[in-house]
Amino acid sequence: MTFTRFSVALAMLILWACEPAADRAQVEAEGQVRTYYIAADVVVWDYAPSNRNLIFDKEFDEKEAHFVKAGDYRAGKVFKKALYREYTDETFTILKPRAVDWEHLGFLGPLIRAEVGDTIKIVFRNNVHFPASMHPHGVFYEKDSEGALYADGTEGKDKVDDGVPTGGTHVYTWEVRERAGPPPGGGSTAFWMYHSHVNEEMDFSAGLVGPMIITAKGMTGEGLRPSDVDREFVVAFMTTEEMSSWYFEENLETYAAKANEVTLGIDVFGTRLAQAPDGFIYMPFMESINGFLYGNGPVMTAKKGERVRWYVMAGTSFEVHAPHWHGNVGTVGKMRMDVLELTTMGMQTLDMIPDAAGKWLFHCHVMNHFAAGMGTFYEILEE
Numbered sequence: 001m002t003f004t005r006f007s008v009a010l011a012m013l014i015l016w017a018c019e020p021a022a023d024r025a026q027v028e029a030e031g032q033v034r035t036y037y038i039a040a041d042v043v044v045w046d047y048a049p050s051n052r053n054l055i056f057d058k059e060f061d062e063k064e065a066h067f068v069k070a071g072d073y074r075a076g077k078v079f080k081k082a083l084y085r086e087y088t089d090e091t092f093t094i095l096k097p098r099a100v101d102w103e104h105l106g107f108l109g110p111l112i113r114a115e116v117g118d119t120i121k122i123v124f125r126n127n128v129h130f131p132a133s134m135h136p137h138g139v140f141y142e143k144d145s146e147g148a149l150y151a152d153g154t155e156g157k158d159k160v161d162d163g164v165p166t167g168g169t170h171v172y173t174w175e176v177r178e179r180a181g182p183p184p185g186g187g188s189t190a191f192w193m194y195h196s197h198v199n200e201e202m203d204f205s206a207g208l209v210g211p212m213i214i215t216a217k218g219m220t221g222e223g224l225r226p227s228d229v230d231r232e233f234v235v236a237f238m239t240t241e242e243m244s245s246w247y248f249e250e251n252l253e254t255y256a257a258k259a260n261e262v263t264l265g266i267d268v269f270g271t272r273l274a275q276a277p278d279g280f281i282y283m284p285f286m287e288s289i290n291g292f293l294y295g296n297g298p299v300m301t302a303k304k305g306e307r308v309r310w311y312v313m314a315g316t317s318f319e320v321h322a323p324h325w326h327g328n329v330g331t332v333g334k335m336r337m338d339v340l341e342l343t344t345m346g347m348q349t350l351d352m353i354p355d356a357a358g359k360w361l362f363h364c365h366v367m368n369h370f371a372a373g374m375g376t377f378y379e380i381l382e383e
């Protein structure tokens, strides 16, 4: 009798001790490994391919020309850049085509998606001439997958992720823990980004940044979209400092007629600039939406009554943006809004159920940004 009672107690103790481990194993078994093959590639990018101001459907005027026309001492609207691009496998020979719904991403890197409980595995290939990395926000990483170079006391295998050399490959492993998803009551997704963080200023300015959407556990629907959303858009209101890019001198030499007469320097904040012999100072702050100026990006299209989710982000410059939707309103938390307040590295989500059909302006309400090209369209169809 005593022996039996002891056995039962022992068995219960064992069960109790094993339960957390069993739970963990179950979670791990349920979570998926999401593998992405992403390279840093050299891309020649045109901020306004139509060569027109499509917001007003007109030629560029004299003021706008300042931001888009090449000249003796300025590069214009075309720049060599480094962009993240997705490939089909580890041979990095075939680019994964971007889905039509996501063409609006423009110069942003591929959208990384996962659900809480998953593990994200990034096979990263560096095809550019400078060391590059992938540093994520939100997700959990060990020191071998942080993708950031600084004096953190690490060495050996914990250092190789900090800056992948030209031609090199590194696998980043990011755990999608609860904290990377939305908090209780916070909806079905959390919005993050990733970017290169070796020489952060020059890497980011060259274009190495992309978006990441994490869905709550059990909320992933068709095409990895959150199951309570019909349509999603990722929109970067971004000040890109082309003068701070790895390619600034090269872009000047390629596109500015008298690049040889330009003197390179820095301003009082340490930002790079090019000075012409006549004193003209060239600092191309490109005020774009996903890399497009003056409505040159794809028109983002949804239908009346659809549940539309907008993920809005900014970059690393002195960024103060006021993204404003004409025609419709959305909600952010408990507030109805049609203008967001977005600052440096801001990552925000607005939900909209459009009730007004039409082609609508979507622009930055900071007036000098709008004047410099920070505007685009979205369209709401009747059905």
Ligand SMILES: [Cu+2]
Pocket: 237, 320, 321, 322, 364, 365, 366, 369, 370, 374
């Ligand atoms: Cu702005």
